[in-house]
Amino acid sequence: MQISLSTALLGALALLADPSAASSKPQHQHQPQTTLTLWVPSSQPLPNPHTLPSTTHATLSALRAAYDAPLTAAGSFVFRNVTPGSYLADVHSATHAFAPLRIDVLARAPADDEGEAGGGLVVRAWETYRGNDWDNKGQEVPRSGGGFAVRALGPREYFVERGSFSILSILKNPMILMGLVSMVLFIGMPKLIENMDPETRAEWEEQQKSNPMSSLMGGGAQPGANPMGNFDMAAYLAGQGAKKDDAEPASSKGGKR
Template identity: 30%
Template sequence: MAASVLLPAVAVWSLFFLLCGADMELTSSGSERFKVEGRAVVPGVRAQDWVSGGRVLVDGEEHVGFLRTDGSFVVHDVPSGSYVVEVISPAHRFEPVRVDITSKGKMRARYVNHIKTTEVLRLPYPLQMKSSGPPSYFIKRETWGWTDFLMNPMVMMMVLPLLIFVLLPKVVNTSDPEMRREMEQSMNMLNSNPELPDVSEFMTRLFTSKSSSKSSSGSKSGKSGVGKRR
């Protein structure tokens, strides 16, 4: 009677211990940890002068490491997966690097490209992270230049009509009455505001003054020629 009661209890306990052992093996195999190694270099600066204020961040602040006196670093207890490794320093800027860790501990490093995520540019491992310059905490104040003054819309509105009034009579044949009439009509169409000066009147005065000056100069030259002949 006692043996028949003990046998099921022993079987239940043995099954329980087997399940617990299998679960522990799975958790131990799934929680295998690795380390991320590398070196940070600032060209022209000794590592002792800046490593005290630097840190190594893996996946944000999920895993944090510190720099040694020679610039090298090791971040322990990192499980398998994909991580972004960054070197943070207040005086130097480093480009982040992506590190992929397989379940067998194989490491693969590449550039972080947020625009072309499918593009893979591999990097050597252990990591060699070089500073790209000082960080820019402030935006440089814009300085005044002549181009800003000339490209001002108000200046362009004043300068362009002046250039048209000066250069157009030299380009167009103003002695042709039909051409002059067409230009006056087009100017009248532009001058829709009665408060503004009449553009066609201005153009007429400009052209007539030029034509009269030419005719007067021609008549004077003719008279001088006749006087010489006499």
């Protein structure tokens, strides 16, 4: 009897010294928890989820919580004892890439006085991507198959295929196409002019003479002759053209004498 009284006295003194010690354990036990399931559907580009390597796993990460779930034989990831919060779900695989999900585990409002059901947890999911604003939610993923489906983006590529030589890739170059068109015009135009009848050719030559561009290019004097062909640009820049022009009147005067 004395031992039980002393034990009760010590327990009362401990509660007086630290009142939060008695309330911490019940709060932890009554914190709502739920089970979250993510599963991989059989669709392109992953027709068979069972072909994923055994090291494939999924993670739920938040600011102060993190969960990890391996790939089960049924092709799903089961997270147990998930507390309320907002999480980022990622599927890590060595062969395929998956779209991340935003998972919100929300607590329902408690039951009111009118008898409406309440309490428990509500789980919702949205597709997202890294670098996106957390408040900017994407397309909501409906619950199906007892959980949420994660979408496969495609197989991972660790090597870049070396580009092969192709003639079509050269012909697709705009500069090559312009050169080919210019070559065809340069070779084909003289042959087209030669095959014209005399009346059409004479009319075409008259049009070329009246064209101001043809006179600038030397087409007004003689067909096929370029008046700038004998012009020496280097001598003109050196000043020899001016001295030659000055010497012509003197020689002409000397000839008249």
